[in-house]
Amino acid sequence: MIETLRASRRLVNSMLQELSSDRWNQATAAHLLNRAGFGGPPAAVKQLAGLGLAGAVDFLVDYEKIPDPTPNPDWAKPEPERMLHLQAVNRTGTPEEKRKLQQETQQLQRQRILELRGWWLARMARGPRPLQEKMALFWHGHFATSFEKVRDAYFMWRQNDIFRRLATGNWPLLLLEVGKDPAMLVWLDQAQSRREHPNENFAREVMELFTLGEGHYTEHDITEAARALTGWSLERQQQRYVYRPLLHDGGEKTIFGHSGHFDGDAFIELIVAQPPAAKFITAKIWNYFAGDMLAPELNEALAAHFRTNGNHFKPFLRALFRSEEFYSPEIVRNQVKSPVQWLVGTARMLECDLPPTLVSWGLTRQLGQDLFAPPNVKGWDGGVTWITTNTLLTRYNDAQSLVDGTVPPLTANDFGGKGAGNGQKAMKALQRLRIGGVSVEKILTPEEREHNPAILASLQNRLFQTDLKKNQQETMQAFLDAKTKMSDADIRTAIRLMMSTPEYQVT
Amino acid sequence: MKNEITLQTRREFLRRTVLGSALTWTVPAFLADTFSALQAQAAASATQTVTGKDATILVVLQMAGGNDGLNTVVPYANDFYHRARPKLGLKAGDILKVSDDVGLHGALKGFKELYDNGQLSVIQGVGYPNPNRSHFRSTEIWQTASDSERIEKYGWLGRYFDNACAGAEPTVGVTIGSQLPEAFFAAKPRGICFNNPQNYRFMANGSATEESYKKLNELEMSGPGLTPDDGSGGMLNSGGSIAQLLAGMPMTGGRAIDFIARTALDAQHSSEEIRGVAARVQNQAEYPASPLAGSLKLVAKLIGGGLPTRVYYISQGGYDTHTNQIPTQQRLLQDLGDSVKAFVTDLTAQGNLSRVLVMTFSEFGRRVAENANGGTDHGAAAPMFMISQRVNAGLLGHYPSLAPQDLFQGDVKYNVDFRSVYAGVLENWLKTKSLPILGQQFPPLAVV
Numbered sequence: 001m002i003e004t005l006r007a008s009r010r011l012v013n014s015m016l017q018e019l020s021s022d023r024w025n026q027a028t029a030a031h032l033l034n035r036a037g038f039g040g041p042p043a044a045v046k047q048l049a050g051l052g053l054a055g056a057v058d059f060l061v062d063y064e065k066i067p068d069p070t071p072n073p074d075w076a077k078p079e080p081e082r083m084l085h086l087q088a089v090n091r092t093g094t095p096e097e098k099r100k101l102q103q104e105t106q107q108l109q110r111q112r113i114l115e116l117r118g119w120w121l122a123r124m125a126r127g128p129r130p131l132q133e134k135m136a137l138f139w140h141g142h143f144a145t146s147f148e149k150v151r152d153a154y155f156m157w158r159q160n161d162i163f164r165r166l167a168t169g170n171w172p173l174l175l176l177e178v179g180k181d182p183a184m185l186v187w188l189d190q191a192q193s194r195r196e197h198p199n200e201n202f203a204r205e206v207m208e209l210f211t212l213g214e215g216h217y218t219e220h221d222i223t224e225a226a227r228a229l230t231g232w233s234l235e236r237q238q239q240r241y242v243y244r245p246l247l248h249d250g251g252e253k254t255i256f257g258h259s260g261h262f263d264g265d266a267f268i269e270l271i272v273a274q275p276p277a278a279k280f281i282t283a284k285i286w287n288y289f290a291g292d293m294l295a296p297e298l299n300e301a302l303a304a305h306f307r308t309n310g311n312h313f314k315p316f317l318r319a320l321f322r323s324e325e326f327y328s329p330e331i332v333r334n335q336v337k338s339p340v341q342w343l344v345g346t347a348r349m350l351e352c353d354l355p356p357t358l359v360s361w362g363l364t365r366q367l368g369q370d371l372f373a374p375p376n377v378k379g380w381d382g383g384v385t386w387i388t389t390n391t392l393l394t395r396y397n398d399a400q401s402l403v404d405g406t407v408p409p410l411t412a413n414d415f416g417g418k419g420a421g422n423g424q425k426a427m428k429a430l431q432r433l434r435i436g437g438v439s440v441e442k443i444l445t446p447e448e449r450e451h452n453p454a455i456l457a458s459l460q461n462r463l464f465q466t467d468l469k470k471n472q473q474e475t476m477q478a479f480l481d482a483k484t485k486m487s488d489a490d491i492r493t494a495i496r497l498m499m500s501t502p503e504y505q506v507t
Numbered sequence: 508m509k510n511e512i513t514l515q516t517r518r519e520f521l522r523r524t525v526l527g528s529a530l531t532w533t534v535p536a537f538l539a540d541t542f543s544a545l546q547a548q549a550a551a552s553a554t555q556t557v558t559g560k561d562a563t564i565l566v567v568l569q570m571a572g573g574n575d576g577l578n579t580v581v582p583y584a585n586d587f588y589h590r591a592r593p594k595l596g597l598k599a600g601d602i603l604k605v606s607d608d609v610g611l612h613g614a615l616k617g618f619k620e621l622y623d624n625g626q627l628s629v630i631q632g633v634g635y636p637n638p639n640r641s642h643f644r645s646t647e648i649w650q651t652a653s654d655s656e657r658i659e660k661y662g663w664l665g666r667y668f669d670n671a672c673a674g675a676e677p678t679v680g681v682t683i684g685s686q687l688p689e690a691f692f693a694a695k696p697r698g699i700c701f702n703n704p705q706n707y708r709f710m711a712n713g714s715a716t717e718e719s720y721k722k723l724n725e726l727e728m729s730g731p732g733l734t735p736d737d738g739s740g741g742m743l744n745s746g747g748s749i750a751q752l753l754a755g756m757p758m759t760g761g762r763a764i765d766f767i768a769r770t771a772l773d774a775q776h777s778s779e780e781i782r783g784v785a786a787r788v789q790n791q792a793e794y795p796a797s798p799l800a801g802s803l804k805l806v807a808k809l810i811g812g813g814l815p816t817r818v819y820y821i822s823q824g825g826y827d828t829h830t831n832q833i834p835t836q837q838r839l840l841q842d843l844g845d846s847v848k849a850f851v852t853d854l855t856a857q858g859n860l861s862r863v864l865v866m867t868f869s870e871f872g873r874r875v876a877e878n879a880n881g882g883t884d885h886g887a888a889a890p891m892f893m894i895s896q897r898v899n900a901g902l903l904g905h906y907p908s909l910a911p912q913d914l915f916q917g918d919v920k921y922n923v924d925f926r927s928v929y930a931g932v933l934e935n936w937l938k939t940k941s942l943p944i945l946g947q948q949f950p951p952l953a954v955v
Contacts, residue, residue: 389774502767
């Protein structure tokens with residue numbers, strides 16, 4: 001027994017060794033860029049490879065050193081006057097006035113959330129800090145909050161801003177900021193919690209989904225935690241968090257066996273101190289960036305590292321991206337691209353613009369990842385669940401639209417389902433549009449274009465950073481050889497074909 | 508039995524692509540034996556399995572937006588009803604009587620005919636404890652069959668596929684629409700969705716592109732996914748594993764690429780199948796011209812074409828009638844009744860009606876009292892409709908009380924948990940145990 005424990009301890013200690021420098025090359029650099037960011041063109045991979053492992057990881061992790069001048073949407077601020085007007089009409093307006101205002105508000109919010117989707121996708125596709133955006137996307141899936149209930153684009157932006165600001169920060173601090181932010185207060189009903197009727201929604205989910213996982217707390221812990229959390233409230237006119245002492249239950253609570261006059265802040269502290277907390281969040285981050293947990297000892301090692309570094313994500317991520325395990329054959333090219341990764345990664349690798357927001361949104365939604373509208377508080381399942389027969393065919397067909405710069409076969413439903421009228425209007429507007437598309441001269445040199453094997457090798461390196469299977473290479477070679485005079489359109493179709501493979505769906 | 512039905516086309520595929528050529532030198536011997544056995548079985552039962560004539564089919568029809576149950580199945584003789592709805596209340600002359608107390612909305616002529624033929628049942632007062640009045644959340648509760656306080660990751664139909672349809676074709680679940688409903692979410696994603704069969708395909712700008720696409724997506728049976736000593740080997744040795752492997756199920760510890768490669772083949776195969784059926788089978792009834800009727804026409808074709816589908820999912824939107832409810836609901840219910848009636852006529856002509864059960868649901872009913880805008884606000888319990896040749900016809904359950912003291916925050920209380928209806932559908936219609944799917948034992952309602 002003691003022997004096995006010792007053996008296990010030795011195993012934990014042998015984990016997270018640094019990747020040996022002779023394994024650092026273009027392929028490992030590409031893997032790092034694909035996972036810690038959204039991939040990039042050959043030049044970006046080459047540049048990263050040139051920095052060495054430690055330099056490359058620092059470049060991605062210490063992103064604060066790179067200025068990101070992206071301005072916020074101009075409406076991303078509280079609007080006390082508009083809120084006041086809303087309240088007044090709701091109190092004293094006629095039914096007709098109320099209805100009209102409700103419609104206007106809804107339209108305004110829909111317009112803003114669409115803009116926000118485009119704003120974020122653009123940051124992912126073109127921004128200078130890919131890891132920060134990749135972590136923001138992780139947190140969005142983790143604290144999965146939907147506009148469908150929150151119904152306020154400013155609140156969704158605020159939450160997104162926290163995810164970005166604290167992307168690689170301190171765990172309890174992030175929990176507190178997210179918990180006390182309007183979007184979460186509305187999403188999990190904390191804003192409605194009162195001393196007399198504590199609402200248990202946030203108390204339950206914060207433990208089950210955000211920090212500990214099922215089995216690491218009791219129903220009694222939930223009830224008591226809900227009491228502790230009372231007082232966390234929403235100031236609707238100023239559109240911000242407020243602590244309301246009158247709503248707070250100041251009595252004694254017992255949570256995880258500890259008794260005291262806990263409030264919400266104290267409860268969050270208690271959670272993070274629970275032994276399963278570090279294992280839970282580090283396993284989820286490992287899964288997001290790497291994939292399967294290779295061994296229980298790896299999770300032990302990740303959790304230990306996280307705790308030793310004061311529950312900070314930055315040193316943890318640095319160790320993760322430098323570890324031998326992150327580059328193991330079980331991990332590399334074994335992750336299904338999420339729809340966002342697929343779209344944004346394609347734009348980055350092919351050096352083309354994202355389609356207009358409405359189209360980008362339609363695409364990601366069609367493929368199962370509607371930003372700011374995850375299916376529920378558990379977020380997206382990810383992994384192989386991204387792939388169904390129809391999402392796969394859709395990816396293959398959308399690839400053609402992306403490389404050609406045409407509007408993909410979207411339907412009114414891809415623009416929100418309910419407002420079919422709006423969807424149809426959007427479709428009509430789109431038919432007049434042409435979108436980015438790939439410029440062939442950007443991605444192939446004139447010399448490469450002269451020789452079909454060179455075209456194939458270049459595209460393969462750009463899209464996969466590895467070789468396709470032999471029969472696939474032969475198929476592509478035959479496709480190119482059959483063209484007597486190679487046009488740009490032919491090259492784009494070749495790219496589309498290479499994207500219409502199982503291989504392109506993984507990274 | 509279910510494997511016989513669902514495996515057929517996969518066997519056909521195997522014969523064509525694997526047994527045809529590569530088998531002799533790429534697949535280990537023990538596997539080759541199994542393939543041969545499958546092939547023999549398939550040949551023996553080919554006709555029966557192609558049409559799947561004995562399998563029951565469920566068609567789920569979502570009335571999205573929260574249909575006003577009170578003005579659908581109308582308690583026209585009830586004083587509380589008329590007091591709560593001075594403007595919207597329907598009188599005896601506006602409805603189609605089915606009993607001394609209850610009548611169907613006058614627009615539901617199609618449903619009334621089905622009712623009179625003994626092909627329609629009305630389950631009264633269906634809901635769940637602690638009703639949620641958010642469209643989003645209440646729809647989710649219906650789709651995942653969860654308790655009001657609990658979030659479930661997977662849908663009830665997804666769990667049905669996971670539990671009872673291992674090894675099934677991807678077409679075991681078909682949604683007509685552009686988004687897979689949450690009800691289909693599953694640990695092992697299955698089920699396909701499309702608006703128009705013409706879009707459910709690889710769109711190629713030329714035959715060279717089409718040919719190349721097929722070659723690029725050929726399954727390489729010698730790949731790592733089939734070597735018995737890697738992660739997938741254990742699965743190959745367990746019961747039913749060939750079926751699972753070929754059904755494109757994710758393999759724990761397997762490569763993501765293998766799963767995607769199998770899904771790519773499934774996509775190619777089901778795309779050809781569906782487009783073929785849609786082009787070949789003709790509708791045999793006059794349908795109205797509406798999106799709902801369009802969906803039902805397509806479902807009828809797919810049923811007629813013998814797809815191995817167990818669940819079809821379609822929806823009709825627009826029921827969120829906060830303002831000016833009368834004309835909107837009139838139009839929607841008319842469409843509903845006429846479309847479903849045409850669908851039943853079509854299936855009758857096909858000889859398939861006895862295999863099909865249509866079930867309607869809406870995320871909630873509406874408030875008993877009308878609002879000031881000629882509409883109604885979000886409520887709770889409401890009726891469901893079941894349509895089939897073998898349905899337990901008539902009014903099931905009893906009408907919820909409308910007496911003010913019996914309401915909860917202005918809403919009628921449920922007297923049938925919707926999960927009892929699901930349990931009845933699963934056990935009595937789809938012939939599978941409901942407990943592993945619903946997670947709790949609900950008394951199955953005798954729907955058929």
